[in-house]
Amino acid sequence: MAKGLDVGTMNIISAQQDGSETVFVQQRNSFVEIDYSDMAEQMLSRSDVLHIRKDNNVYVVGDDALNFATIFNSETRRPMERGILSSDESSAIPMIKLITEQVVGEPSTPGERLYYSSPADPIDSDLSTLYHQKTLESMLGDVGYDPEPINEGMAVIYSELADNNFTGLGVSFGAGMTNICLSYYAVPVMKFSIARGGDWIDEQTAQATGTPVDKVTSSKEDDFELDFRTDVGGVEGALAIYYENLLDYVIDNIAREVDEEDVEENLDVPVVVTGGTSSPRGFEKLFEDHLRDADIPFSISEVRSVEDPLYSVARGALVAARSDEQEQEGQGQHAEESVRPATED
Numbered sequence: 001m002a003k004g005l006d007v008g009t010m011n012i013i014s015a016q017q018d019g020s021e022t023v024f025v026q027q028r029n030s031f032v033e034i035d036y037s038d039m040a041e042q043m044l045s046r047s048d049v050l051h052i053r054k055d056n057n058v059y060v061v062g063d064d065a066l067n068f069a070t071i072f073n074s075e076t077r078r079p080m081e082r083g084i085l086s087s088d089e090s091s092a093i094p095m096i097k098l099i100t101e102q103v104v105g106e107p108s109t110p111g112e113r114l115y116y117s118s119p120a121d122p123i124d125s126d127l128s129t130l131y132h133q134k135t136l137e138s139m140l141g142d143v144g145y146d147p148e149p150i151n152e153g154m155a156v157i158y159s160e161l162a163d164n165n166f167t168g169l170g171v172s173f174g175a176g177m178t179n180i181c182l183s184y185y186a187v188p189v190m191k192f193s194i195a196r197g198g199d200w201i202d203e204q205t206a207q208a209t210g211t212p213v214d215k216v217t218s219s220k221e222d223d224f225e226l227d228f229r230t231d232v233g234g235v236e237g238a239l240a241i242y243y244e245n246l247l248d249y250v251i252d253n254i255a256r257e258v259d260e261e262d263v264e265e266n267l268d269v270p271v272v273v274t275g276g277t278s279s280p281r282g283f284e285k286l287f288e289d290h291l292r293d294a295d296i297p298f299s300i301s302e303v304r305s306v307e308d309p310l311y312s313v314a315r316g317a318l319v320a321a322r323s324d325e326q327e328q329e330g331q332g333q334h335a336e337e338s339v340r341p342a343t344e345d
């Protein structure tokens with residue numbers, strides 16, 4: 001067995017194979033701190049709410065954090081920001097550890113192979129992903145896995161472009177970041193991230209319209225469409241403006257990076273857009289229209305969106321983990337075969 005894990009700014013999702021089905025387990029990457037005395041002891045001990053008690057506080061983590069925050073009139077916090085562990089949040093590591101352990105569970109065999117997603121270094125900020133990547137590696141190793149990082153954009157290629165020999169451009173529009181990877185026969189030719197995603201859209205819209213950011217996020221996730229017909233001056237109008245601005249920013253950066261990396265000009269590749277931020281109806285079309293207008297030195301055969309944009313990265317990490325595992329098994333067999341004649345002699 002092998003597993004895939006998407007460690008995202010908003011969602012942590014594991015994937016594993018069960019017969020012909022891929023099974024996903026998901027939790028929000030968030031927590032809320034509640035005063036212990038406010039909380040009826042039994043309320044937590046009798047439930048399956050994920051929590052930790054520390055001194056006089058209780059931390060409720062994952063999907064339940066938002067409900068508890070509403071009940072206790074408190075705010076949720078996030079262990080990650082802009083794609084990596086948050087440096088402003090001293091509780092980040094124990095919280096993300098608890099969520100991750102719940103989502104991946106115990107390894108089914110000691111040292112089970114697990115690929116976990118990690119963003120590429122952003123080109124528009126000096127954040128480094130190394131500390132984040134190494135911290136997760138040791139956390140997952142402690143649980144008993146044999147962890148291996150996989151670039152988030154590359155995971156999209158594994159998940160969505162198997163039918164095109166793992167060749168194309170994968171773009172994951174997440175909460176904290178946008179990750180981009182150009183792959184040629186499963187070899188990453190160019191990969192980078194941009195430190196903007198859904199959170200940036202929400203923050204800008206909240207600021208422009210004077211609306212609380214949580215309210216903006218829920219209007220965005222609930223039936224928002226990129227049709228540019230409604231609500232000039234309202235939240236949806238502002239969301240559309242910042243969506244379009246994010247797309248242009250991402251496309252400009254793709255054009256610039258392709259140019260700098262000297263990517264071969266006679267490529268003709270598909271582009272896949274995924275990640276939670278690509279969910280609204282109209283996103284794929286808007287991205288395609290703007291991409292076709294951009295000055296990209298290779299040709300784009302098609303722009304695809306995916307059915308479950310939240311699951312692409314976890315699925316791709318699983319594909320990579322399984323193929324690595326099979327390769328190792330194959331090598332093991334091969335080694336045995338080549339050893340056998342020698343021992344028989």
Ligand SMILES: Nc1ncnc2c1ncn2[C@@H]1O[C@H](COP(=O)(O)OP(=O)(O)OP(=O)(O)O)[C@@H](O)[C@H]1O
Nearest residue numbers: 008009010011174175176177198221275276277279
């Ligand atoms: N139906 C929807 N419509 C619009 N946006 C959505 C929808 N569902 C989720 N989102 C947004 O998608 C983002 C979360 O997507 P995703 O889970 O792919 O990100 P992540 O992997 O957690 O973050 P990152 O990759 O940046 O670390 C959030 O900004 C969320 O508000």
Ligand SMILES: [Mg+2]
Nearest residue numbers: 008172174313
């Ligand atoms: Mg992501």
